[in-house]
Amino acid sequence: MYSFYCTFGNMNLILQNISKHISLTPEEELLFLSKTETKKVKAKTILQNAGHVCKEGYFVNSGLLRSFNINDNIVEHVMSFACEGWWISDMYSLLSQKPGNLFIEVLEDAEVVVLTKENQDQLYLEIPKLERFFRILIENSLVANQERLMDNLSLTAEERFEKFCRKYPTLIQKVPQKQIASYIGVTPEFFSKMKARMLKK
Template identity: 45%
Template sequence: MKKQPLLDYINKHIDLTVEEKAFLTSKVKYRKYLKGQYIVQQGDVCKYECFVISGCTKTFFVDEQGQEHIVMFAIEDWWASDMGSYITQTPADFNVQCIENTEFIMFSYDDIEDLYREIPKLERFFRLIIERAFVASQKRLVRNFSLSAKDRYLYFKNQYPKIEQRIPQYMIASYLGITKEFLSKIKGQLLLE
């Protein structure tokens, strides 16, 4: 199992003993998904919190008109799931779909609870990760309400250059809350500046 990327990531935040690392790796699953496969779909209970080893995912919901709204992307060393569904073990509001062939280390709800009991500092680690995700989500809301579409695009381009190169423009447009045509217009204007 390719567990080293996860251990390296955790090691940036907390120190684990050899025994704790062994227990941790005994509780995780490794899985490969193909481009287009779903980790979770709206209405299903999210069974896993997933650490991305390689690949890329999008988290989105589909409204009543069938329109897709992307709320997040995840690449290497990021986490992917419907966190609300995972934490509450209730039906998911979001879909998480692979937009590249993707490899994950996955934590089931029951296994994460075992890890919290046996290695209390992991509970702190996951609290920090969830806090950061919450803050990022709130800041994104503020940007969406306060910045122009052009400025939202420039922020995305500067903040996530590795993502922009890997995903189709229509997905970036969905994430920004604009049409792909409007994104093309913005990019055209930027080339003239």
């Protein structure tokens, strides 16, 4: 399913991500990296199961992941995608340490940096400014989720798809159409007809 290996030479991307919001000393960077683990994961691997407590978050070095929920009618609802340079987790479960309702799946072979909740909490004590970094991530996630909720209430399906294309321009050819349809809240059949109409314009 996945293999573990540890290499600091492959961690520049996550350090660049952190440096957008806070500055770490070289010693702090090494301490942060020592609390993480790098995994190579194969496509179709499930990293997080609904109904389980989420104990780790993932930073994507390469590849593609998604989070999704399955409702009582066995219908999937895609909540988010994460490509290179993005973080992904079941935020509710990770923060509350209660069972979550999201699956996290690897869509294409990926390399992820894993940070456990336990190590994240330890880093807050040893490098307090990291708490600010993760607060910013959580705030950005909250803003994005509220924006998406408002989009679902106020935008047409075509407008939501156009927004998806702007937000995830590299994913249009990578992600199955049924998953894009799920993300923007329409059925695969409606999505196919909508795309056909848009191409005729």
